[in-house]
Amino acid sequence: MKQFLAFVKKEFYHVLRDRRTLLILFGMPIAQILIFGFALTNEVKNEKILIIDNAKDIASQRIISEIAASKYFQIENSVTDPNQIVQDFKKGIIRVALIFPANFNKDLMHLHKAQLQIIADASDPNLATTLTNYISAIIQDYQSNLNQTYDIPLRIIPEVRMLYNPELKGAPNFVPGVMALVLMLICVLMTAISIVKEKETGTMEILLVSPFRPALVIVSKAVPYLLLSLINVATILLLSVFVLKVPVRGSVLLLFAESTLFIVTCLTLGIFISIKTNTQQVAMLVSLMGMLLPTVLFSGFMFPIENMPVALQVFSNIIPSKWYYIIVKSIMIKGVGFSMIWKETLALVAITLFLFFISIKSFKIRMA
Amino acid sequence: MRTIKFLLRKEFKQIFRNKSILAMIIIMPIMQLLILPLAANYEVKNINLSVVDHDHSSYSQKLISKITASGYFKLQAYNSSFEDAFHLIETDKADLILEIPQGFERNLIRKNEQKVLIAVNAINGTKANLGGSYLSKIIRNYNDEIRLQWQRLSSYNPVPLIEITSSNWFNSFLNYDIFMVPGILAILVTMVGGFLTALNIVKEKEAGTIEQINVTPIKKQYFILGKLIPFWILGNIVFTIGLLIEWLVYGIIPLGSLLVLYGFIWLYLLAILGFGLLVSTYSNTQQQAMLIMFFFMMIFILMGGLFTPINSMPEWAKIISRFNPVSYMIEVMRMVILKGSGWKDIFPQLWKILLFAVVLNSWAILNYRKTT
Amino acid sequence: MAEVVIKTHKLTKRFGNFIAVNEISFEVYKGEIFGFLGANGAGKTTAMRMLIGLSKPTSGSAAVAGFDVYKQTENIKKNIGYMSQKFSLYEDLTVLENISFYGGIYGLTDTEIKTKSDQLVTELGLQNQATKLVASLPLGWKQKLSFSVALLHEPKIIFLDEPTGGVDPLTRRQFWDLIYAASDEGVTIFVTTHYMDEAEYCNRISIMVDGKIEALDSPQNLKKQLNANSMDEVFYELARGAKRSE
Numbered sequence: 001m002k003q004f005l006a007f008v009k010k011e012f013y014h015v016l017r018d019r020r021t022l023l024i025l026f027g028m029p030i031a032q033i034l035i036f037g038f039a040l041t042n043e044v045k046n047e048k049i050l051i052i053d054n055a056k057d058i059a060s061q062r063i064i065s066e067i068a069a070s071k072y073f074q075i076e077n078s079v080t081d082p083n084q085i086v087q088d089f090k091k092g093i094i095r096v097a098l099i100f101p102a103n104f105n106k107d108l109m110h111l112h113k114a115q116l117q118i119i120a121d122a123s124d125p126n127l128a129t130t131l132t133n134y135i136s137a138i139i140q141d142y143q144s145n146l147n148q149t150y151d152i153p154l155r156i157i158p159e160v161r162m163l164y165n166p167e168l169k170g171a172p173n174f175v176p177g178v179m180a181l182v183l184m185l186i187c188v189l190m191t192a193i194s195i196v197k198e199k200e201t202g203t204m205e206i207l208l209v210s211p212f213r214p215a216l217v218i219v220s221k222a223v224p225y226l227l228l229s230l231i232n233v234a235t236i237l238l239l240s241v242f243v244l245k246v247p248v249r250g251s252v253l254l255l256f257a258e259s260t261l262f263i264v265t266c267l268t269l270g271i272f273i274s275i276k277t278n279t280q281q282v283a284m285l286v287s288l289m290g291m292l293l294p295t296v297l298f299s300g301f302m303f304p305i306e307n308m309p310v311a312l313q314v315f316s317n318i319i320p321s322k323w324y325y326i327i328v329k330s331i332m333i334k335g336v337g338f339s340m341i342w343k344e345t346l347a348l349v350a351i352t353l354f355l356f357f358i359s360i361k362s363f364k365i366r367m368a
Numbered sequence: 369m370r371t372i373k374f375l376l377r378k379e380f381k382q383i384f385r386n387k388s389i390l391a392m393i394i395i396m397p398i399m400q401l402l403i404l405p406l407a408a409n410y411e412v413k414n415i416n417l418s419v420v421d422h423d424h425s426s427y428s429q430k431l432i433s434k435i436t437a438s439g440y441f442k443l444q445a446y447n448s449s450f451e452d453a454f455h456l457i458e459t460d461k462a463d464l465i466l467e468i469p470q471g472f473e474r475n476l477i478r479k480n481e482q483k484v485l486i487a488v489n490a491i492n493g494t495k496a497n498l499g500g501s502y503l504s505k506i507i508r509n510y511n512d513e514i515r516l517q518w519q520r521l522s523s524y525n526p527v528p529l530i531e532i533t534s535s536n537w538f539n540s541f542l543n544y545d546i547f548m549v550p551g552i553l554a555i556l557v558t559m560v561g562g563f564l565t566a567l568n569i570v571k572e573k574e575a576g577t578i579e580q581i582n583v584t585p586i587k588k589q590y591f592i593l594g595k596l597i598p599f600w601i602l603g604n605i606v607f608t609i610g611l612l613i614e615w616l617v618y619g620i621i622p623l624g625s626l627l628v629l630y631g632f633i634w635l636y637l638l639a640i641l642g643f644g645l646l647v648s649t650y651s652n653t654q655q656q657a658m659l660i661m662f663f664f665m666m667i668f669i670l671m672g673g674l675f676t677p678i679n680s681m682p683e684w685a686k687i688i689s690r691f692n693p694v695s696y697m698i699e700v701m702r703m704v705i706l707k708g709s710g711w712k713d714i715f716p717q718l719w720k721i722l723l724f725a726v727v728l729n730s731w732a733i734l735n736y737r738k739t740t
Numbered sequence: 741m742a743e744v745v746i747k748t749h750k751l752t753k754r755f756g757n758f759i760a761v762n763e764i765s766f767e768v769y770k771g772e773i774f775g776f777l778g779a780n781g782a783g784k785t786t787a788m789r790m791l792i793g794l795s796k797p798t799s800g801s802a803a804v805a806g807f808d809v810y811k812q813t814e815n816i817k818k819n820i821g822y823m824s825q826k827f828s829l830y831e832d833l834t835v836l837e838n839i840s841f842y843g844g845i846y847g848l849t850d851t852e853i854k855t856k857s858d859q860l861v862t863e864l865g866l867q868n869q870a871t872k873l874v875a876s877l878p879l880g881w882k883q884k885l886s887f888s889v890a891l892l893h894e895p896k897i898i899f900l901d902e903p904t905g906g907v908d909p910l911t912r913r914q915f916w917d918l919i920y921a922a923s924d925e926g927v928t929i930f931v932t933t934h935y936m937d938e939a940e941y942c943n944r945i946s947i948m949v950d951g952k953i954e955a956l957d958s959p960q961n962l963k964k965q966l967n968a969n970s971m972d973e974v975f976y977e978l979a980r981g982a983k984r985s986e
Binding site (some may be wrong): 587739 | 792793794795796813814817818820822824825826828829830831832833837840841842844845846847873
Binding site (some may be wrong): 018020021024025027028031032035036038039040041043044045046047089090091092108109112113114115116117118119120121122123124125126127128129130132133135136139140142143146147154155156157158159160161162163164165166172173185190193194197279280281282284285288293297298302303304306307308309312326329333334336340 | 386388389391392400403404406407412413414416457458459460476477480481482483484485486487488489490491492494495496497498500501503504505507508510511514515518528529530531532533534535536537538539540542543544546547567571650651653654655656658659660662663666667670671675676677679680681682684685688699702703706707708709710713
């Protein structure tokens with residue numbers, strides 16, 4: 001035991017002395033939380049819109065002023081030349097245009113029917129849809145105001161209630177994701193590289209020849225990163241609660257316990273990679289390509305898994321961060337207890353055990 | 369000048385002998401371009417819906433069938449109470465609940481007004497927003513439908529109706545791939561160029577061969593050029609492979625001129641490679657270089673406008689974006705490939721990237737000291 | 741009077757409060773084999789790095805091949821060769837490719853490179869390994885190859901930093917044969933080592949202790965002075981009071 005602690009102490013020195021790396025390991029989650037928390041949002045506002053007003057009558061003016069007043073839009077220009085649309089699209093100045101035909105109000109009042117055309121730059125499909133919907137809503141509001149003098153029958157009024165996250169903050173969605181990402185990065189990447197580096201420089205052999213069990217040597221390399229990761233989890237939670245104002249609804253203890261499990265999973269993965277690779281470059285490649293990328297893709301926090309083809313959905317089940325993401329979401333945002341997440345926990349345990357056994361097997365094969 | 373020839377020969381030999389780099393240049397773009405768009409899909413569809421219908425009238429049933437027919441929603445369950453439906457949301461089996469009150473049809477006709485409740489799991493804000501608005505839209509359409517029927521039955525003053533037609537340009541099928549793929553390619557080229565350059569120099573530092581170079585009379589400008597050029601060429605190769613995949617697999621043919629595209633890429637690569645170079649002058653180990661690169665790449669990519677629009681960011685983030693070369697690349701890729709923008713259109717981005725290239729490379733050259 | 745090719749006067753290098761090289765002054769003459777000895781941590785490598793233009797001195801002066809180490813490092817580099825402790829050849833390039841690269845870097849023409857390559861390969865007996873990666877060569881071969889590559893551009897002075905670390909005595913002997921051959925051609929050899937027996941091979945040696953030069957003379961004279969039978973004893977006498985060791 002004493003020897004093990006001696007190894008762990010040495011490993012801590014290695015890690016703590018590399019100030020630059022340490023700075024980044026602690027700074028990254030903070031940067032990510034700040035970016036996700038304050039910069040990344042799909043909320044639409046101040047989108048530039050181009051108005052082609054061929055009518056210039058009271059109806060078009062009313063609608064245009066409604067649009068100008070809306071926080072979603074900023075009127076870029078009001079012209080009569082439809083060619084402006086293509087030009088401005090190409091320059092990326094506007095994303096949507098609204099065209100009023102001549103005689104708009106006259107047609108509306110006398111023919112009881114008038115047309116409006118919305119042209120959206122659909123190179124960003126979601127934005128186009130959202131902008132189109134917002135403009136339609138403004139126009140329909142105008143229409144219902146017009147119609148207040150008439151008594152419209154059969155009004156179905158949808159009442160929308162947002163659960164768990166009434167302000168539609170992005171944070172509840174991504175904080176669990178950031179946790180998964182950061183833990184993966186530190187535990188898999190750093191562990192793998194740190195072990196492989198010793199292999200590359202040859203010092204690993206020295207350690208292996210020592211009378212200590214090789215397993216101890218390797219595990220001692222993982223321990224500093226375990227501690228670092230727990231500190232990062234705490235940092236992220238603190239940031240989330242106090243800066244992003246997203247509280248932890250469930251048990252913090254459970255959260256830490258599950259996080260420790262996930263950390264162990266990632267460390268095991270990192271160790272496995274280090275056994276299988278020989279140079280830092282390859283270890284990095286494998287970690288980034290093989291681990292980080294799938295984590296970002298398949299954990300479900302950036303892209304919804306249910307949108308993916310079935311094959312990929314099935315594949316996502318072997319990605320540990322997918323389960324961790326669900327667990328953290330459930331505890332933090334929904335506030336549920338262990339009874340709701342035992343299945344996901346089991347999945348993580350299974351993955352960890354699997355990694356553990358193949359690591360030991362690979363290691364023994366190398367030694368033999 | 370001859371020195372550069374020798375430097376380049378050495379670099380290329382080393383690159384081609386290094387299997388992992390080759391794998392990175394060739395396999396990574398292919399894999400990423402194939403898998404990422406499949407996964408990176410923000411299209412909202414297959415929203416799991418649970419319906420709580422207390423009315424069971426013809427109106428409520430028609431509304432429900434209209435909703436399921438839309439294709440956006442998957443009807444998961446008919447629950448008899450809101451609590452039951454809520455349990456489905458808790459276990460992530462449903463995303464949305466539609467509750468139709470008892471007496472819906474009767475009260476709608478008698479009182480002219482009825483509320484329906486839509487409860488949305490809003491943890492994923494985008495999904496909730498789009499899901500809620502799709503549902504509201506369908507309900508509105510249904511509302512117009514039954515109102516129209518009603519109008520035909522009674523002698524009724526017609527109400528002024530504004531008919532809205534909307535068209536989507538450049539991507540009429542609202543194909544999400546078309547939006548994502550050029551952006552993903554931009555990121556790919558950035559990552560390959562940046563990482564490889566940074567790691568390469570640091571590797572020489574670690575191996576000690578850089579000291580050997582520092583003792584020779586090689587001018588440091590030549591040395592750095594000797595490092596830049598091979599990776600610049602590699603970056604071009606990755607980009608071209610990417611364009612080919614875009615065409616063969618996704619059917620995306622650049623609307624704009626290839627010359628414009630490549631012109632921009634050439635400048636952009638210089639900037640990104642310069643950045644990698646700069647990072648390498650500040651790192652002593654491969655681990656450090658990789659971590660620093662990763663840190664900046666992550667910020668660049670997240671704030672580059674690939675996943676969320678830059679326009680929606682707060683002022684301080686927008687300012688940071690202006691210093692983010694990746695955001696210009698993503699913008700230009702989309703503009704030229706999807707909208708056919710030309711030299712004049714991308715001029716603002718072009719000269720900014722030129723500035724980046726000059727500043728970053730100069731900084732790197734100044735920082736690289738043969739003598740410490 | 742022999743020509744002075746290296747001259748230092750109170751050359752000093754400080755890292756914060758730590759004085760790695762403390763006002764050393766010495767001269768090296770053309771054609772001699774000058775041994776720069778000292779224990780690990782004595783400051784040898786730091787001193788050498790200042791002479792070859794890798795490190796800027798804190799104070800004092802030095803000139804190598806007539807060029808100033810502060811302002812004319814690039815000129816110094818044109819006139820010297822260097823073999824680092826790690827024998828820095830590119831492991832993923834072949835023997836011939838390494839020769840060709842360094843030859844080109846130092847401005848040799850293609851014909852010169854070809855001639856020198858053939859010469860080198862024959863002299864070292866590397867005909868069978870010429871197209872193999874340097875990584876596959878045993879340590880002793882890498883060492884000899886590094887030395888020869890450092891001499892490719894026929895420099896006046898060659899600096900060797902602990903060149904014989906980790907090889908067997910026979911290989912070390914063979915390496916010193918190469919050094920003698922170069923010295924016979926008029927190349928000045930500046931070599932650092934902590935193998936005391938190699939000190940006997942040098943014309944003159946200096947011994948650094950704690951950043952200062954404590955002795956500077958021929959091996960024979962030093963042995964006589966300190967009443968020692970071997971260089972080991974000489975070194976022990978001088979370095980006994982040393983406060984710095986690795």
